[in-house]
Amino acid sequence: MSQEKNYDILVIDDNLEQANLIKLLLEQYGFNAKYLTDSSKAFDMILKEKPRLVILDIMMPEVDGLRLCKMIKQHPDTANTRIIIYTGKNYESDRRKALALGADVFLTKPTRSYVLLDAIKNLLLPASDEIYQS
């Protein structure tokens, strides 16, 4: 992808190492990414900064990812935000719930980096763009 494009992605995960790792990976592929480990501040940040895509963990102590997903999708100013749930919970019932709440993609940890990058590419980039140009 061309570097001048600014695809804001917000990573919300209470595990600092995980959040930072996703951010670093996305930056390596030219995305403009931020992370937040305190999910209680997440919705305000999303309202203010309007990232195009949010990557959400589910199990977080303050506000869990599914509740955040619901809040994002229900608010008119953020309803168009793309959402990837990225969770250690490998349960079909959680996947169904996440998709019913409006999440675009449900990925379970750990996954391969190309799976996450493909999902982001599909959600954010026109079909002709190529994100694997390094």
Place this chain on the structure above:
Amino acid sequence: MKYIKVKFWGVRGSIPTPGPSTIRYGGNTPCIEVQFQDGPLFILDAGTGIRELGKQLLKRNQPVNAYIFLSHYHWDHIQGLPFFRPAYQAGNRFTIIGSDDTNVNLNEIISFQMNPTYFPVAIEDMMADIQFRSIGEETFEIEGVRVQSMYLNHPGYALGFRFTYQGRHLVYISDNEPFRPFRNPETPDVKQVQKKKLEEIFDNFVENKDETLIRFCEHADLLIHDSQFLPEEYQEKITWGHSPFDYTVDLAVKSMVKQLILFHHDPLHDDRMIDRIQALSQQRLKESGYAIPCWAAQEGMIIEI
């Protein structure tokens, strides 16, 4: 020092299993009575075991004031509540504590169970004073007992609880699966991130939630933990949300707990199989050099810590 008295009224997972082959350990689904000396009464989960507990509480001929902690709302943890007779008696008081779900709150979850389609008596017919307290992962205090809660690895929102009273610690984790059953536990050092290929680190990164769980259980005087499966059964039932006994034993060792109770017995396991899981768990503890008391939970069992 004051004690915490723990009595098991239901120890079976998933579904009640009455019958001659389960008569020793019992077939009722989870319910544990926890009485803090000179302190409050807690009831952990409302499986079918709570029915007998209710009968016992009524025999005491005193108003009942208790806090009912619901780990989650799968049937085996709530199905006894409509049959809990003290809840129908005016003058009693119950606070039901548990997590909201994404689309329904705690009050609605419990009320729906008593919708006329499922049960002929409505929750409004419960004449006791019933309060609801929605919690997440947090720490709070009830009548001198510090309560900590933690989300577990189980479908939906299942909570584990750690209770601390007068320097004693009780941890209750009814339904939980190893957090990382698919990978080896090597966590890469992200500080080295510039020196390695990022993709490789990402692909091998596994969030170390088990460490959080070990800290949650650390030094407990009594750990009650899911140990539903044999290791070979677990291999066929990964993502069912339950633990093999070897994981539970290892958690007890790493957390340095003082006593372990194996809980949430599989409905397919008869008494002899539970005997075997108990013996294998004791053996594993012995081999680890940390031979703490370890028993399979049994209906009627009482432990004081």
